Amino acid sequence: MQRKYISKAVINRLPRYYRYLGDLLEKDVVRISSKELSEKMKVTASQIRQDLNNFGGFGQQGYGYNVEYLHTEIGKILGLDKKYNIIIVGAGNLGQALANYSDFERRGFYVKCIFDINPRLVGLSIRGIDIKFIDEMEEFIKLNQVDIAALTLPKAKAPQVAADLANWGIKGIWNFAPTDLHLTEDIIVENVHLAESLMKLSYKLSEKQNPADK
Amino acid sequence: MQRKYISKAVINRLPRYYRYLGDLLEKDVVRISSKELSEKMKVTASQIRQDLNNFGGFGQQGYGYNVEYLHTEIGKILGLDKKYNIIIVGAGNLGQALANYSDFERRGFYVKCIFDINPRLVGLSIRGIDIKFIDEMEEFIKLNQVDIAALTLPKAKAPQVAADLANWGIKGIWNFAPTDLHLTEDIIVENVHLAESLMKLSYKLSEKQNPADK
DNA sequence: TAGATTGTTAATCGATTAACAATC
DNA sequence: TAGATTGTTAATCGATTAACAATC
Numbered sequence: 001m002q003r004k005y006i007s008k009a010v011i012n013r014l015p016r017y018y019r020y021l022g023d024l025l026e027k028d029v030v031r032i033s034s035k036e037l038s039e040k041m042k043v044t045a046s047q048i049r050q051d052l053n054n055f056g057g058f059g060q061q062g063y064g065y066n067v068e069y070l071h072t073e074i075g076k077i078l079g080l081d082k083k084y085n086i087i088i089v090g091a092g093n094l095g096q097a098l099a100n101y102s103d104f105e106r107r108g109f110y111v112k113c114i115f116d117i118n119p120r121l122v123g124l125s126i127r128g129i130d131i132k133f134i135d136e137m138e139e140f141i142k143l144n145q146v147d148i149a150a151l152t153l154p155k156a157k158a159p160q161v162a163a164d165l166a167n168w169g170i171k172g173i174w175n176f177a178p179t180d181l182h183l184t185e186d187i188i189v190e191n192v193h194l195a196e197s198l199m200k201l202s203y204k205l206s207e208k209q210n211p212a213d214k
Numbered sequence: 215m216q217r218k219y220i221s222k223a224v225i226n227r228l229p230r231y232y233r234y235l236g237d238l239l240e241k242d243v244v245r246i247s248s249k250e251l252s253e254k255m256k257v258t259a260s261q262i263r264q265d266l267n268n269f270g271g272f273g274q275q276g277y278g279y280n281v282e283y284l285h286t287e288i289g290k291i292l293g294l295d296k297k298y299n300i301i302i303v304g305a306g307n308l309g310q311a312l313a314n315y316s317d318f319e320r321r322g323f324y325v326k327c328i329f330d331i332n333p334r335l336v337g338l339s340i341r342g343i344d345i346k347f348i349d350e351m352e353e354f355i356k357l358n359q360v361d362i363a364a365l366t367l368p369k370a371k372a373p374q375v376a377a378d379l380a381n382w383g384i385k386g387i388w389n390f391a392p393t394d395l396h397l398t399e400d401i402i403v404e405n406v407h408l409a410e411s412l413m414k415l416s417y418k419l420s421e422k423q424n425p426a427d428k
Numbered sequence: 429t430a431g432a433t434t435g436t437t438a439a440t441c442g443a444t445t446a447a448c449a450a451t452c
Numbered sequence: 453t454a455g456a457t458t459g460t461t462a463a464t465c466g467a468t469t470a471a472c473a474a475t476c
Contacts, residue, residue, distance in 0.1 A: 009468090011414060011418075014413070015409070019393075033434085034434075046469050046470065049433090049435065050467090050468075057435065059433075059434050061432075061435080061475045078413045078417045079416040092314075094315075096311070101307070107413070109416075171419055178233065188415060188418045190411055190418070192408065195233075196229035198321070198323060198404070199232065199292045199321070200228075200404055201402060202296075205293060205402055206296065208400070223442090247457060258444075260447090264460085267458090271458075275450070276457050277458085278457065433474105438472100441466105441468070442465105442466090443464100443465085444465070447461085447462080448460090450459080451456100
């Protein structure tokens with residue numbers, strides 16, 4: 001669908017546009033101009049127009065953008081019109097939290113199974129999602145069409161599991177382990193590094209106490 | 215401590231440097247050149263040297279960088295030599311997962327209390343951390359020196375709670391609610407938007423199926 | 429038609445990379 | 453000293469913002 005090359009900076013902003021448009025939609029706002037949206041989002045109107053025009057003209061001169069239409073179109077760009085099957089690898093607290101987060105389903109992400117090595121967790125289920133022993137993972141992936149694996153396991157185990165998943169045909173990895181996975185080009189990795197996020201907060205807090213000259 | 219203005223791009227990379235240096239330290243690596251590190255991290259050596267020099271000369275010509283020293287210095291820049299008291303607001307799965315994540319303590323982040331409105335959770339404790347009723351939060355913050363609040367509560371409640379926390383003297387908010395908090399300048403917000411992270415993964419997956427020309 | 433606002437080009441700004449003199 | 457590698461300046465590249473003609 002997307003044809004021309006889109007910079008990473010633009011892609012990173014798309015989900016935020018999507019969220020704001022969803023909020024507007026809930027408030028029954030029908031149309032919005034780039035200027036109004038820019039004030040809400042605290043970005044420049046120019047950036048919004050520039051970003052959107054990477055994907056085609058969604059607006060109308062003199063009118064602005066139709067909220068519902070733009071929301072739908074950005075959803076399509078983000079691939080939210082498709083369905084994804086997810087497995088969660090690691091049934092610890094974070095894995096369980098993700099399994100419980102039913103909101104993902106609204107966006108087309110379906111958690112199909114959770115895997116762990118801990119026999120005390122195997123056999124349990126969360127929101128009707130089974131926790132299976134990790135040895136059953138290969139077969140499960142081959143029988144079900146699993147697109148994405150969320151890795152919520154210790155750093156030490158992540159690289160091997162990721163390599164296995166890649167071999168078994170997983171397309172994307174949502175990596176919560178605090179390590180970088182070095183896989184082949186054709187497997188997509190999206191990292192969530194909570195510890196690093198907390199460090200950024202910490203940096204900003206100390207900076208506040210010792211501000212820069214500028 | 216930090217004097218000159220540091221760009222956001224640099225700050226975002228610091229925790230990753232810190233992580234790689236920590237890994238090297240565990241492997242008892244004593245020194246590393248920007249070139250070696252750049253190969254591991256898949257960035258340019260130039261960028262590493264440029265980034266580090268924002269904070270002063272940590273290396274030595276002809277030698278490279280001492281791993282332990284650089285690790286410590288970046289830790290200081292990130293404020294990891296300080297201690298932070300944290301409260302978690304929202305004792306749902308994600309809040310509980312954060313409370314259970316004992317690794318944060320190693321970095322100086324101490325979870326002191328969890329708050330919720332659900333009477334069925336109040337009175338329980340996680341790893342010895344009490345879950346209290348949210349009405350007790352104001353007093354708790356005034357009695358204990360709380361620096362950071364992690365918000366793991368529904369989007370609808372986040373803005374009001376954040377405003378209260380700001381009034382009660384919280385310095386930083388680690389926001390997991392899928393909304394932007396508009397607070398005064400002097401309160402620091404670091405967002406973790408899991409849904410947006412998943413959308414980026416989704417984008418990259420659909421892009422792979424319909425690649426750009428370039 | 430007049431007013432509003434997009435789509436898009438041009439100008440500016442900032443971040444990254446390359447190059448190399450300084451120096452360990 | 454010779455070799456290695458930093459610290460730092462200069463060149464390049466990319467992203468953001470400003471401006472405005474096109475057009476609804």
